[in-house]
Amino acid sequence: MKKRLMSLLFAGVMACSVMGSGVTTFAADNDSHINLALFTYIEGMDPATDWCGWNLTRCGVGETLVTVNENMEIVGQLADEWEQTDDTTYRFHIRQGVKFSNGTELTPEIVKDSIQRSIDNNSRGGDLKIASIDVDGEYVVFTTDGEYSAFVAQLTEPMTVIVDTTADTSNYDTMPICTGPYAVSEYVSEEKIELVANENYWDGAPEIKSITVKNIGSDTKADAMLSGDIDLAQGPDATSLSRVENNDDINIVKVTGTRENDFELNCREGNPLSDKNLRLALSYAVDRDVVAQVAGNGYSSPIGTAFPPSVGYDSDKVTAQTYDLDKAKECLEAAGYSDTDGDGIVDKDGENLSLTISISNGSSTAVSETLQDMWKQIGVDVQIEMLENVSDKRAAGDFDMLVSPNWQTVNAGDGQKYLMNRWSDGGSDNYSGYHSDEFQAVLDKLDAAFTQEDRVSAFVEAQQVLADDAPAIWMYANENVTLVNSKIENVTVFPIDYYLVTNKWTLAE
Amino acid sequence: MKSKKKIWIRFGISAAFAVIFLLFALFAGKFAPYDPLETHYTDLLKAPCKQYLLGTDQMGRDIFSRILYGGKTSLLIAFAVTAIISVVGILVGTAAGFWGGAFDAVLMRLSDMLMAFPGSIFTIALVSFLGTGLPNLILAMTLTGWTYYARISRSLVLSIKNNTYIEQARLGGANNFRIMTGYIIPNVMPSLLVNITQDIGSKLLTIAGLSLLGLGSQPPTPEWGYMLSEGKDYMYSAPWMLMAPGMVILINVIIFNLLGDCIQDLMNPKGKK
Numbered sequence: 090m091k092k093r094l095m096s097l098l099f100a101g102v103m104a105c106s107v108m109g110s111g112v113t114t115f116a117a118d119n120d121s122h123i124n125l126a127l128f129t130y131i132e133g134m135d136p137a138t139d140w141c142g143w144n145l146t147r148c149g150v151g152e153t154l155v156t157v158n159e160n161m162e163i164v165g166q167l168a169d170e171w172e173q174t175d176d177t178t179y180r181f182h183i184r185q186g187v188k189f190s191n192g193t194e195l196t197p198e199i200v201k202d203s204i205q206r207s208i209d210n211n212s213r214g215g216d217l218k219i220a221s222i223d224v225d226g227e228y229v230v231f232t233t234d235g236e237y238s239a240f241v242a243q244l245t246e247p248m249t250v251i252v253d254t255t256a257d258t259s260n261y262d263t264m265p266i267c268t269g270p271y272a273v274s275e276y277v278s279e280e281k282i283e284l285v286a287n288e289n290y291w292d293g294a295p296e297i298k299s300i301t302v303k304n305i306g307s308d309t310k311a312d313a314m315l316s317g318d319i320d321l322a323q324g325p326d327a328t329s330l331s332r333v334e335n336n337d338d339i340n341i342v343k344v345t346g347t348r349e350n351d352f353e354l355n356c357r358e359g360n361p362l363s364d365k366n367l368r369l370a371l372s373y374a375v376d377r378d379v380v381a382q383v384a385g386n387g388y389s390s391p392i393g394t395a396f397p398p399s400v401g402y403d404s405d406k407v408t409a410q411t412y413d414l415d416k417a418k419e420c421l422e423a424a425g426y427s428d429t430d431g432d433g434i435v436d437k438d439g440e441n442l443s444l445t446i447s448i449s450n451g452s453s454t455a456v457s458e459t460l461q462d463m464w465k466q467i468g469v470d471v472q473i474e475m476l477e478n479v480s481d482k483r484a485a486g487d488f489d490m491l492v493s494p495n496w497q498t499v500n501a502g503d504g505q506k507y508l509m510n511r512w513s514d515g516g517s518d519n520y521s522g523y524h525s526d527e528f529q530a531v532l533d534k535l536d537a538a539f540t541q542e543d544r545v546s547a548f549v550e551a552q553q554v555l556a557d558d559a560p561a562i563w564m565y566a567n568e569n570v571t572l573v574n575s576k577i578e579n580v581t582v583f584p585i586d587y588y589l590v591t592n593k594w595t596l597a598e
Numbered sequence: 599m600k601s602k603k604k605i606w607i608r609f610g611i612s613a614a615f616a617v618i619f620l621l622f623a624l625f626a627g628k629f630a631p632y633d634p635l636e637t638h639y640t641d642l643l644k645a646p647c648k649q650y651l652l653g654t655d656q657m658g659r660d661i662f663s664r665i666l667y668g669g670k671t672s673l674l675i676a677f678a679v680t681a682i683i684s685v686v687g688i689l690v691g692t693a694a695g696f697w698g699g700a701f702d703a704v705l706m707r708l709s710d711m712l713m714a715f716p717g718s719i720f721t722i723a724l725v726s727f728l729g730t731g732l733p734n735l736i737l738a739m740t741l742t743g744w745t746y747y748a749r750i751s752r753s754l755v756l757s758i759k760n761n762t763y764i765e766q767a768r769l770g771g772a773n774n775f776r777i778m779t780g781y782i783i784p785n786v787m788p789s790l791l792v793n794i795t796q797d798i799g800s801k802l803l804t805i806a807g808l809s810l811l812g813l814g815s816q817p818p819t820p821e822w823g824y825m826l827s828e829g830k831d832y833m834y835s836a837p838w839m840l841m842a843p844g845m846v847i848l849i850n851v852i853i854f855n856l857l858g859d860c861i862q863d864l865m866n867p868k869g870k871k
Contacts, residue, residue, distance in 0.1 A: 308831075331835035379639045383656055386643075386835065453831060454817045455656045461818060462637050462657065475730055475812045 121298045121596055123577060126305040126313065128324040128586045134273060134282075135252075135262040137210035142247030147323070148284055148302055149295075149590030151250030151267040154181055154200070154229075155241060157502040159344075159583050161401050163242060167195065167251055167268060168229075171241065173539070177220070179231045179240060188289035189253040190272035197224040202254040211248050216506065218243075238539045242503030247587060270295045270592035280304055284590075295592040297577075311572065314339055320574040323589050327388040330570065338575050344582045345390060345399035346569035347499045351561040352446070352460070353491040357522040361442065362489060368559040370420035372410040374467045375460060381565040383459050389565040394552045395508070396498050397566035399584050402548040409556040409563070417467050428468050435468040443470040444489040449479045456564070457492060483520045491520065495567065499585060503544075505535050508551055512560065523560035609860035615853045623669035630663035634820045643836040653838040655828060661842050664820035668843065671821045673850065675732065676801040679739045684794045686740070687747025692782055694748065695755030696774070706752070709745035717742055718804060725813045735814050739804060743797075747790065754786045788865055795858035799851035806847050822847050 127147045136142035136151060145151025154168040165171070168181040187195035201222045208214035220234040233240050243249075252258070253266040263276035270290045275283035282302040288294045305313050310325035311332050312318075333339045354362045354371075362368055377391035393409030396402045410416075421427070426435040426442055434441045444464075446457045454473055461471040471490075482488050498507045510518040512525075513532055531551045538544045555561075571582050571589075579593045622629060631651070638658035646653040652661040690709075694702040712720070724738035758764065759782070767777055806823030808814040815821035822843040829839030 311834075326831070328831045328835060376639070382639075382642060386656075450812045453828075455828070455831075458818045459637070459657055462635070473817045475816060477726060 121296060122300070123297055123320040123574075123596075124301045124303055124318065125321040125590075126303055126310050126319050126323065127589065129307075130279075130302075130304040132279065133262050134265050134276065136248050136250040136265070137207045138262060139211065139213075140248075141262070142207075142250045143587040144282075145250045145265065145267060145269070146247045146587050147589045148269075148273075148282060148300075149271045149592070150269045150273060150284065151247065151252070151265070152269050153247065153249050153251065154183075154244050157245050157499075157583075157585055157588070159581050161399075161499075161502075161584060163245060163502055167200070173241075176236050177233045179233070180225070181229045181231070181244075183227055183229060184291065185227065187268055187291040189256075189266050189268055190287040190289060191253060191256060191266050192289060193253050193255060193266070195251070195268060197227060197229045199254055200229050200251055203251045204249055206252070206254060206258075207248050207250075213246075213248060216243060216246070216501075217249070236536060238536055238544065239501075239503045239505045243501050243506075246501035271300060271590060274299075290592055292592055296595045300590065314572050314574065320577060321580070322572040323569075324586060325570060325572055327385045327567065327570070330386070330388060333572060340573045340575055342571045342573055342580065342582045343388070343568040344584050345397060346567050346586065347397060347400050347584050348495045348497050348586075349392060349395065349397050349563055349566050350384065350389075350456075350495060351493045351563045353493045353521045353561045354559070355486065355489055355491075355521055356524075356560050357486055360489065361444070364424045365558060366420045366424035367426070368562075369410065370417045370424065370467065371464060371469065372559050372562045373413045373417035373420060374463055374469075375410075375562060375564065376412040376463060377564050378412075379463075380456060380459055384456050384565055385567055388568045388570060390568070392563050392566050393556065394563055395512075395555045395561075396504055396548065396552060399566070400499055400504060402504060402545055402552065404549075404552060406549050407552040407556055409552075410559070414467065421467060421469075426468075433465075433468060434470045441470060442468075443472065445472045445474050446490045446492065447474050447476055447479055447482055447488045448492045450475050450477055452492065452494070486520070486522055493561065497586075502585070504548055505532075505544075508532065508535075512555060521560045523558070525554060525558055528554045528558075605860060605863045608856070609864060612853055612856040612860055616857055619669065619850055619853065620673065622666055623673040626663075626666040626670045630660075630666045632660040632663040634659065634664040634667040635818050636660070636663075643832065643839075645836075646838055652842045653836065655825075655836070655839050656832060661825075661838065664825060665822070665842055665846055668820040668822045668825060669846070669850075671732070671815055671819060672802055672805055672823070672847075675736060675805055676798050679736055679743065679801050679805075680794060680798050682736075682740045683743035684747050684790065684797070687744035688751045688783070688786065688790065690744065691748035691751030692755050692778060692786060695752040696759060696778060696782060702752075705748065709748050712742055712745045713749075715742070718807070721804065722808065722811070722813060725808065730813050730816060732815050732819075735805065735808060739801065743801075746797075747793070750793065751786050751790060754789060755782055758782065758785055792858045792862040792865075795861060796855050799854035799858075802847065802851055802854070806843075 131141055131144045133141040134144055136145055142151060152166045154166060155163050156166040158164050167184055167187060169184045170182040171179060173179050183197045183200055189195060201224055205222060208217060208219060218234045218237045219231055221232045223230045250267060252261060256266050264273040270287055271284040272287045273282060274285040281304065284300040286295045286298045303319060307324055307326045308329060310322035311329035314322055314333060333341065354368050356363050381389040381391040394404045394407045396404055398404045421435060426437045428435045436442060448454060448457055457473050461473060464471050483491060498504050500506050509532060510516045512519060512523050512528060514524055531547060531554060535547045538547045569582060569584060569586055573580050576597045578595050578597055581591060636659060641654050641658045643656055644650055644654045650660050655661055690705055694705040720742050721738045724741060725734055728734040728738060764777060764781060767781055805814055809821050809823030810827045815824055825843040826840060832839050
């Protein structure tokens with residue numbers, strides 16, 4: 090009898106805890122409140138620190154002088170006019186009548202101090218290449234360190250978000266004072282950010298008066314939407330989307346993202362992949378349509394170039410590798426590989442060709458396994474090595490192929506930084522050890538290209554050089570997916586995922 | 599009290615199932631309709647149907663075939679590991695219990711050291727140190743697993759070592775080796791048989807668990823634990839990817855635990871535990 094009682098009690102407790110766990114929050118009694126999850130939840134809100142500026146732009150808290158809109162155009166935000174007056178000088182007119190969320194008037198002096206603060210404190214501050222900042226009436230004048238064609242685009246980088254430097258900045262890593270449609274009212278580390286509407290907003294206060302930004306992993310965002318825990322989710326995992334596909338209350342809004350997924354190849358002397366023909370062979374043997382399907386389950390598009398088409402750099406003008414097994418075999422032969430002993434694996438000088446894909450322990454190996462299978466078709470043996478820590482091997486150049494997922498190609502609204510970081514000599518992310526005089530020449534062209542037209546044609550050239558040399562195998566670009574509860578209207582989805590919240594959102598009646 | 603007949607029936611059924619699973623694992627090649635690594639890119643994530651008995655995974659590979667071949671990996675390794683640790687453990691424990699003295703002291707302190715670490719965590723640490731892959735997994739599991747059998751067999755030996763029949767055998771001229779192999783081990787084995795059988799289930803879970811974490815078998819080798827890890831990303835779009843390996847692990851562990859239970863009942867029919 091006692092045993093029965095105990096087991097009933099136990100079952101009762103279990104049932105209660107299961108029910109309780111489903112109700113994590115209840116909606117605030119104020120109707121105009123929503124909960125949301127960001128693309129990634131970064132700790133910290135100070136633009137002068139690391140990448141925290143991205144949090145500010147995503148939350149609609151921080152604004153920059155210029156920004157990139159949903160059509161990938163650079164438009165004014167806190168600046169309404171700008172011009173380049175000579176090779177290294179730029180004049181930006183600061184929008185009048187803008188107030189910070191604490192009521193302070195935005196002045197060119199504060200703009201100068203704020204940007205200087207970011208340059209001084211952020212390790213990436215040097216990327217702006219600013220030699221000096223001066224104030225001239227309603228204008229802020231920048232002088233760059235030498236000609237810098239990407240300068241205006243660089244000012245869209247969220248690390249240049251303008252903060253009120255005249256206020257007490259000691260708690261700016263949690264509650265910075267900025268000019269955006271929302272301000273931080275509460276910050277709980279690793280848990281949530283509470284936002285309230287900025288009634289002083291220069292473009293009109295938002296209709297939705299408060300937002301809670303929650304820390305939710307990409308694999309559970311779809312679940313959180315279904316349970317009502319959040320009303321909007323930026324960047325849920327593609328594999329979790331089938332649950333919400335037929336749901337009337339949740340809209341799946343997609344736009345092709347600006348990130349690309351590739352496999353980086355070790356081009357250094359001594360590695361078999363230093364032979365361009367081998368790299369091309371591997372690239373021709375990849376059926377990118379299938380890879381995109383395996384990777385994204387309908388939410389990825391295949392690409393063959395360094396920039397996805399969404400970025401607007403005329404990728405269709407570039408001739409890249411397509412799925413062609415014959416060409417692949419041709420290139421293999423040109424590299425000196427053939428199956429002389431009939432064991433199904435090509436060899437050279439008596440040694441079978443075996444390459445290793447290095448991938449980190451928690452990642453999905455679906456794409457790696459697919460490539461392994463595809464390359465088996467041309468006789469290349471590929472092993473998959475799952476490692477605790479890929480970055481050590483990567484830094485030491487001790488690998489054959491690396492999985493490079495979701496690389497942002499237009500940091501700061503322009504692709505030059507991406508090209509420089511990954512493929513130029515001494516680039517901070519040039520793990521493949523790629524070097525090409527031709528490529529360096531194109532980068533020099535970019536430095537001198539000040540009009541969008543010139544820049545696009547230089548980008549086309551860059552993509553062509555990279556496609557011809559294949560230091561990486563570009564495979565697919567993920568769609569930027571945002572899940573929106575049907576009660577929220579007027580949501581703009583940006584190709585660049587560090588923009589999200591705007592003042593235009595409304596709640597359906 | 600359970601009747602002898604019922605016990606034999608239960609034993610028969612669980613033994614039969616265990617043998618069937620073993621046969622499937624050993625002769626996976628004959629039963630599997632497809633090569634476990636064969637991809638079908640036009641049939642990604644298909645639900646179970648006539649063509650693919652348990653559906654396909656994210657690369658269009660037949661799950662039924664992968665389960666069969668996976669059984670080969672999982673079950674055979676579980677058996678191998680259990681066999682090694684029981685043999686090594688029993689030998690060490692019996693020797694330690696029989697001879698006693700410094701030998702016993704050293705061996706037992708060694709096993710104390712190894713037992714001080716929580717089992718799974720030590721295995722994981724060893725695998726991280728040695729590197730991933732199945733041979734290293736077997737090595738790591740055997741390094742930590744023998745201590746259990748050593749301890750138990752040692753205490754069993756200590757309890758029977760001073761029995762009169764051992765004295766008599768010694769008087770009869772049997773040397774130490776003969777006593778150990780002829781008398782001690784045969785008396786120790788039956789009690790341990792239960793543990794060994796149930797341990798197979800436990801080792802199966804450890805292997806699956808480590809592979810789930812990516813520390814066991816490496817892709818694309820089919821292995822139940824790794825298939826679970828692959829399946830979790832598709833929990834909602836293709837639940838069969840999770841259910842097949844999950845159910846098969848569950849059933850196998852139950853069968854072996856049941857088998858151990860039946861053996862125990864057979865040895866102690868009056869319910870003396």
